[in-house]
Amino acid sequence: MPVVSPEDEKVIAGLTEKTSFSADEIRNMQDNFKKLAAARKDDGLIDREEFKDMLSSQGSSTFVDGLFRMFDADHDGFVDFQEFVISLSIYQNKNKHITEEGKLKLLFKIYDVDQDGEISREDLFLVLKSCLESNYLTLDDSHISSLVDATMKKHNLSAKGGIDFSEYTKAFSHRAAICL
Numbered sequence: 001m002p003v004v005s006p007e008d009e010k011v012i013a014g015l016t017e018k019t020s021f022s023a024d025e026i027r028n029m030q031d032n033f034k035k036l037a038a039a040r041k042d043d044g045l046i047d048r049e050e051f052k053d054m055l056s057s058q059g060s061s062t063f064v065d066g067l068f069r070m071f072d073a074d075h076d077g078f079v080d081f082q083e084f085v086i087s088l089s090i091y092q093n094k095n096k097h098i099t100e101e102g103k104l105k106l107l108f109k110i111y112d113v114d115q116d117g118e119i120s121r122e123d124l125f126l127v128l129k130s131c132l133e134s135n136y137l138t139l140d141d142s143h144i145s146s147l148v149d150a151t152m153k154k155h156n157l158s159a160k161g162g163i164d165f166s167e168y169t170k171a172f173s174h175r176a177a178i179c180l
Contacts, residue, residue, distance in 0.1 A: 037050065
């Protein structure tokens with residue numbers, strides 16, 4: 001087990017209060033985080049490129065960028081260790097304090113590519129295509145467009161023609177626990 005400083009122990013203790021991870025699990029995450037954060041530049045932070053490398057993603061980075069926005073809670077362009085653990089705790093349903101609405105907001109951010117407050121046809125197309133590519137799957141653009149059209153037809157669209165957070169919540173609130 002790696003040597004942990006007193007300051008790190010305070011961070012770990014704080015994270016055990018916020019999550020259901022044990023202190024040992026968090027120490028192991030910290031050891032792995034340090035390796036990931038040093039992959040390109042040893043600065044104790046994971047930048048967008050290190051994050052993409054971590055996910056071994058190929059193709060368009062739209063989906064990975066959405067995940068990065070989820071992990072980068074303070075929007076400074078980096079994921080620090082606390083953001084990393086908190087995001088993993090949400091993803092693994094081990095966060096003690098996040099509400100169902102909070103989970104839905106995080107998921108919504110992944111799909112709202114242009115961050116304009118709603119999921120447009122273009123947003124959904126880009127995320128679906130990127131998600132398929134990042135999993136080494138390909139689907140013709142016309143088939144992806146058909147999926148997007150079918151999805152959009154199922155929802156009450158906003159005046160701008162997209163799915164706003166309110167509609168997203170209605171459609172997916174019962175799925176928040178399984179989506180993360």
